[in-house]
Each structure stands twice: as structure tokens, then as C-alpha cells.
Amino acid sequence: MNYDDDLKKRLRRMEGQVRGVLKMMEEDKHCKEVVAQISAIRSAADKAIAYIVAKNLEQCILDEKDNGGDTGKVVAEAVELLIKSR
Template sequence: MEYNDQMKNRVKRIEGQLRGVLKMMEEEKDCKDIVTQMSAIRSALDRTIGLVVGTNLEQCVREQLDKGENTDDLIKEAVNLLVKSR
């Protein structure tokens, strides 16, 4: 699978958010503020996982259909990946 710039930029943004949380911890910022930022990171990561799995699923389904093959197993696998990520 090819990971596009949108996916990579999302991960870079999450990386920056994580560095920000570490800095907040080093500066002994309020727990509530840190947890709020961590929650935002988790949400961004969940959305990125959805984007990666969805894009991969779309590509794989197109390939399977082009070959005339069944896509049921691919769809089940994608759903399982999303469930496991939670």
C-alpha cells in the first residue's frame, strides 16, 4: 500500500502533539490540560487509523473485483482491524 502525504502529515501532526504533551509534563502543567491533549491525540490517531484502513480496503477491493474474486474476507479483515485498534 502506498501511504499518501495526507496520511503522513496526520502522523507528523500527532508526533508534534505528543512532543507537546511531553513538554507539558516536564513543565509540570495541570493534569487536566495534559489529559485533554492526550485525548485529542487519541482521537487524531483513531481518525488516522480509519483513513489508512479505509484507503487500504478500497484499493484491495478494487483489485479483487478486477480479478473477479470475492471481497467478503477483505471487508471482514478491515472491520477486525478497526475493532482491534479500539
Template sequence: MEYNDKMKNRLKRIEGQVRGVVKMMEDEKDCHAIVSQMSAVRNALDRAIGVVVSENLEQCVREQIEKGEETDETIKEAVNLLVKSR
């Protein structure tokens, strides 16, 4: 699967958020603010996982349909990846 710039940029933004959390810790910011930002990072990462899995699933299913193959197992694997990521 090809990971496009949009996906990579999403992860770069998350990387920036993580650096921001570290800076907040170094600046001894309030616990609630830090945890709030960490939660935002986790949510952003969850969304990024969803994008990667869905894009990959779409590509794999299209290829399997073109080849006349069953797609049930591929879909189950994608759902399992999403469940495990949480």
C-alpha cells in the same frame, strides 16, 4: 499500498501533539489539561487508523472486483483491524 503525503503529514501532526504533551508534563501543567491533550492525540490517531484502513480497503476491494474475486473476507479483515485498534 502507497502511503501518500497526506497520511504521513497526519502522523507528523500527531507526533507534534505528543511532543507538546511531553512539554506540558515537563512544565508541570495541570493534570486535566494534559489528559485532555492526550485524549486529542488518541482521537487523532484513531482517525489516522481509519484513513489507512479505509484507503487500503478501497484499493484491495477494487483489485479483487477487477479479478472477479470475493471481497467479503477482505471487508471482515478491515473491520477487525478497526475493532482491534480500539
């Protein structure tokens, strides 16, 4: 799979958010602020996972169709991957 620049930007943004949370902890910020930022990171990670699975699924379905394979199996594997990511 080719990981595009947009996805890499998302992950770098998450990396910055994690550093920001660590700084907030060092500054003894209120727990509500820290939890809110961690929730934002988790949401960003979930979106990144969904994007990766969706793009991969799209390519896998095309490949299976070209090879006369079972696209239902590919979809089931993608769903299982999303379930495991939670």
C-alpha cells in the same frame, strides 16, 4: 499501499503534540490539560487508522473484483482490523 502526504502531515502533527505533552508534564501542567492533549492525540491516531484502513479496503475490493474473489471477506478483514485497533 501508497501513503500520501496528507497522512504523513497528520502523523507529524501528532508527533508534535506528543512532544508538547511531554513539555507540559515537565512544566507540571494541570492533569486536565495533559489528558485533554492526550485525548486529542488518540483521536488523531484513530482517524489516521480509519483513513489507512479505508484506502486499503478500497484497493483490496477493486483487486478482488478483478480477480473474481470474495469482496465480503476483504470487508470482514478490514472491520476486524478496525476492531483490533481499539
